[in-house]
Amino acid sequence: MTDEKHMLREQIHHWLQHNRDHGIELLQKLVQANSTQGNEQYAQTIVIEKLRKIGLKVEVWEPDGKFLATHPYFASPRKDFKGSPNVVGILKGTGEGRSIILNGHIDVVPEGDIAQWDHQPYSGKVIAGKLYGRGATDMKGGNVSLLLALSAIRALGIPLKGDVIFQSVIEEESGGAGTLAAILKGYKADAAIIPEPTNMKIFPKQQGSMWFRLTVKGRSAHGGTRYEGVCAIEKAMLVVEHIRELEKRRNERIHDPLYEKIPIPIPINIGKVVGGDWPSSVADLVKLEGRMGISPDETMNHAKMELETWIKELKNIDQWFNDFPVSIEWFGARWVPGAVDLSHEMIKTLSASYSEVIGKEPVIEASPWGTDGGLLTQAGSTPTIVFGPGVTEKAHFPNEYIELDKVFEAAEIIALTVVDWCGVER
Numbered sequence: 001m002t003d004e005k006h007m008l009r010e011q012i013h014h015w016l017q018h019n020r021d022h023g024i025e026l027l028q029k030l031v032q033a034n035s036t037q038g039n040e041q042y043a044q045t046i047v048i049e050k051l052r053k054i055g056l057k058v059e060v061w062e063p064d065g066k067f068l069a070t071h072p073y074f075a076s077p078r079k080d081f082k083g084s085p086n087v088v089g090i091l092k093g094t095g096e097g098r099s100i101i102l103n104g105h106i107d108v109v110p111e112g113d114i115a116q117w118d119h120q121p122y123s124g125k126v127i128a129g130k131l132y133g134r135g136a137t138d139m140k141g142g143n144v145s146l147l148l149a150l151s152a153i154r155a156l157g158i159p160l161k162g163d164v165i166f167q168s169v170i171e172e173e174s175g176g177a178g179t180l181a182a183i184l185k186g187y188k189a190d191a192a193i194i195p196e197p198t199n200m201k202i203f204p205k206q207q208g209s210m211w212f213r214l215t216v217k218g219r220s221a222h223g224g225t226r227y228e229g230v231c232a233i234e235k236a237m238l239v240v241e242h243i244r245e246l247e248k249r250r251n252e253r254i255h256d257p258l259y260e261k262i263p264i265p266i267p268i269n270i271g272k273v274v275g276g277d278w279p280s281s282v283a284d285l286v287k288l289e290g291r292m293g294i295s296p297d298e299t300m301n302h303a304k305m306e307l308e309t310w311i312k313e314l315k316n317i318d319q320w321f322n323d324f325p326v327s328i329e330w331f332g333a334r335w336v337p338g339a340v341d342l343s344h345e346m347i348k349t350l351s352a353s354y355s356e357v358i359g360k361e362p363v364i365e366a367s368p369w370g371t372d373g374g375l376l377t378q379a380g381s382t383p384t385i386v387f388g389p390g391v392t393e394k395a396h397f398p399n400e401y402i403e404l405d406k407v408f409e410a411a412e413i414i415a416l417t418v419v420d421w422c423g424v425e426r
Contacts, residue, residue: 008158008416008419008424009356009357009412009416011156012152012153012156012412012415012416013357013412015152015155015156016148016152016408016411016412016415017408019148019151019152020408023144023148023407023408023411024126024131024404026046026050026144026147027124027131027136027140027141027144027402027404027407028124028126028131029046029124030043030046030047030106030135030140030143030144031122031123031124031131031133031134031135031136031140032122032123032124032133033046033122034108034122034134035106035107035108035135036107036108036109036110037077037078037084037107037170037171037173037174038078038083038084040083040084040085040106040107040170041083041084041085043106044060044085044087044106044168047087047106047143047147047168048060048087050147051087051089051147051166054089054091054147054150054151054154055091055154056089056090056091056150056166057089057090057091057092058087058088058089058090059087059088059089059090060085060086060087060088061085061086061181061185062081062082062083062084062085062086063081063084063086063170063171063177063178063181064081064181065078065079065080065081065177066079067184068177068180068181068184071180071184071379073176073180073336073375073378073379074175074177074180075174075175075176075177075332075333075334075335076171076174076175076177076333077174077332077333081170081171081177084170084171085170086167086168086169086170086178086181086182087106087167087168087169088165088166088167088168088182088185088187089150089165089166090163090164090165090166091150091153091154091160091163091164091165091166092163093160093161093162093163093164093422093423093425094159094160094161094425095161096161096423097160097161097162097163097422097423098161098162098190098191098421098422098423099162099163099164099165099189099190099191099422100162100163100164100165100189100190100191100192100193100418100421100422101165101166101167101187101188101189101191101192101193101376101382101384102146102149102150102164102165102166102167102192102193102195102414102418103167103169103179103182103192103193103194103372103376103384104139104140104142104143104146104167104168104169104194104195105139105168105169105170105171105172105173105178105179105372106140106143106168106169106170107170107171107172107173107174107178108134108135108138108140108173109134109138109173109396110134111134111398112398113398116398116399117398117399118132118399119132119133119399121133121134122134124136126404129403129404129405130401130402130403130404131401131402131404132399132400132401133400133401134400135400136390136400136401136402137197137390137391137394137395137400137401137402138196138197138390138394138395138396138400139195139196139197139388139390141195141197141388141389141390141402141406141407142194142195142196142197142388142389142390142407142410143168143195144407144411145195145388145389145407145408145410145411145414146166146193146195146411146414147166148407148408148411148415149411149412149414149415149418150164150166150415150418152411152415153415153418153419158419158424159424159425160418160419160422160423160424160425161422161423161424161425162190162421162422162423163189163422164418164422165187165189167179167182167187169181169182169372172371172372174333175332175333175334175335176335176336176372176374176375178372179372179375179376179380180375180379183375183376183379183380187380188380188381188382189382190382190383190421191344191345191346191382191383191384191385191421192373192376192380192382192383192384192385193346193350193384193385193386193387193414193417194371194372194373194376194384194385194386194387194388195386195387195388195389195390195410195414196367196371196386196388196390197388197389197390197391197392197394197395197402198367198386198387198388198390198392199390199391199392200354200358200362200363200387200388200389200406200409200410201362201363201364201365201387202347202350202351202354202362202363202364202365202385202386202387203364203365203366203367203371203373203385203386203387204258204339204340204341204342204344204347204364204366204385204386205256205258205296205338205339205340205366205367206296206335206337206338206339206366206367206369206370206371206373206374206386207265207266207293207294207295207296207337207366207367207368207369207370208293208294208295208296208300208303208334208335208336208337208338208370208374209291209292209293209294209333209334209335209369209370210291210292210294210300210303210304210330210334210335211289211290211291211292211330211331211332211333211334212289212290212291212292212307212328212329212330212331213287213288213289213328213329213330213331214239214287214288214289214290214311214326214327214328214329215285215286215287215326215327215329216232216235216236216239216275216285216286216287216288216326217232217235217284217285217324217326218230218231218232218233218234218235218282218283218284218285218286219282219284220281220282220283220284221281221282222280222281222282223279223280223281223282224280226282228282229282229284230282230284230320231282231283232275232276232283232284232285232286233275233276233283233286235286235318235320235321236273236275236286236288238314238317238318239288239311239314239326240270240288242310242311242313242314242317243268243270243290243310244268246268246306246307246310247264247266247267247268250266250268250295250306251264251265251266254266254295256297256366258364258365258366259365259366261365262365262366262368264293265293265295265366265368266293266294266295267291267293268290268291268292268293268307269290269291269293270288270289270290271289271290271291272287272288272289272290273286273287273288273289274286274287274289275287292307294337295337296337296338296339296366296374297337297339298337300334300336300337304330307328308328311325311326311328312325314326335369335370335371335372335374335375336370336374336375336377336378336379337370337374337378338371338373338374338375338376338377338378338384339377340377340383340384340385342364344383345421346383346385346421347364347385349417349420349421350362350385350387350413350417351364352420353413353414353416353417353420354413356416357409357412357413357416358409358413367386368392371386372384373385373386387410387413387414388410389402389403389406389407389409389410390402390406391403
């Protein structure tokens with residue numbers, strides 16, 4: 001590390017430590033702002049206020065759902081985003097530098113059964129260096145890391161050559177409509193970082209996923225003479241076992257070392273079962289809803305065709321499916337897979353910054369879930385790396401929390417990465 005770079009890092013580190021209480025207060029305010037789907041506006045006003053204080057040019061808009069719905073990558077249970085604004089803050093460079101997008105989603109999943117929480121889900125309570133609340137780890141902690149990094153750069157008067165585009169988007173938890181809207185607005189860059197909860201690991205690859213619905217038919221009869229009917233529940237059990245075999249085959253094809261520590265790189269999960277309408281009747285209809293993981297190295301259409309073809313093979317297992325084939329429907333949310341080559345300069349830059357701050361080499365793995373990184377990479381032509389301070393295992397869980405030290409470590413790493421990537425005007 002050069003003396004100049006070392007001094008810059010020291011300045012950033014000291015600024016972050018000096019402003020630690022302000023960073024924690026900002027994260028508390030964001031977590032206390034319930035921003036489940038349709039309720040994002042108040043949390044976004046907090047972001048807008050912060051961006052203006054930092055000195056960024058701010059753009060705010062409610063995405064046009066009808067326009068987005070014409071795009072092949074659009075996925076959302078709604079098409080009206082009134083009261084759910086996207087927020088973008090722009091820090092213009094002096095010129096001739098590389099640009100970067102810093103993208104984070106403001107939406108959070110519902111809190112679930114409140115009885116399973118030790119504290120109120122939107123408390124923002126700080127206990128033993130951890131801040132608790134829905135969204136703390138997924139991913140308001142990462143968003144605050146981005147805002148702290150930008151605050152440090154601006155407060156220290158570091159003149160960047162390249163542009164920085166901060167994005168606080170809606171709808172990531174439903175398939176990425178907010179990020180898609182930003183892409184279609186024209187926001188692109190030479191690279192992007194998304195601070196999802198990676199436990200401070202670097203994810204250059206993200207699996208994609210799609211939701212599907214299977215309809216399994218039976219024949220009703222009185223429960224007392226159930227042998228006169230055909231139970232759709234029993235047939236559905238055969239379907240589930242058949243899908244498990246496909247999952248096994250698909251995962252046996254993956255030999256990427258970035259997946260070696262992930263037990264099932266691209267799972268096929270059955271998450272919802274609805275069937276039957278009366279305890280004393282043989283069930284004549286069952287609906288299975290699930291999520292199909294997609295490898296970063298395959299297309300969504302390829303994955304679709306493979307599952308559809310596999311479901312047709314059920315007729316070779318049971319004659320019933322020849323006469324009453326299982327139907328498949330693709331619906332709801334989906335996340336585009338994405339991958340960045342390990343030799344990409346952004347991975348080198350981010351890894352070097354990590355080593356400078358943490359004192360050791362980063363862990364580089366593939367993401368076990370989908371993110372907006374696939375959209376940015378595929379639809380936005382912006383190579384995207386996922387790296388953030390959140391606790392992967394606590395995303396969507398009761399008693400969600402984030403370690404505050406990691407928020408500030410990530411902010412320091414991201415600030416250094418932005419400085420190195422964009423370049424500094426001498």
